[in-house]
Amino acid sequence: MQQLSLTAKGEDAKNVEGVKCKLQNDKGTWEAVTPSFINVRRSSEDLTVECKKDGEKDGLLKAISRAAGSMWGNIVFGGGIGAIIDHNKGTGYNYPDALPVQMGSSVIIDRKAQETTTASK
Helix, strand or coil: CEEEEEEEECCCCCECCCCEEEEEECCEEEEEECCEEEEECCCCCCEEEEEECCCCCCEEEEECCEECHHHHHHHHHHCCHHHHHHHHHCCCEECCCEEEEECCEEEEEECCCCEEEEEEC
16 A cells, blocks of 8 residues: 545645545555545555545546556566566555646656646646
């Protein structure tokens, strides 16, 4: 499991509380209300976040899944067997720790770049 911080900002760039969000990857689906911390199962697949609140345009976010440092250690020191196990279970991957949903936009966040790319709807 990985704990993530979930927040939402309106089109005016102010924090929006009480936004209902659904987070999903191939390992499960979770629901949360902003702002909050939520535990999700790690996966090699990206995490999608869909957020809705009356009076606000919907917000979409995709968190890119990246191999964790431990995965590379398993390849180098363990001959790859540990990496195969981590890959199959999803435990060898991480998402960005913060999920800043921008209401009215579709956001892609990647911990590799530590930057957020936003596209208005």
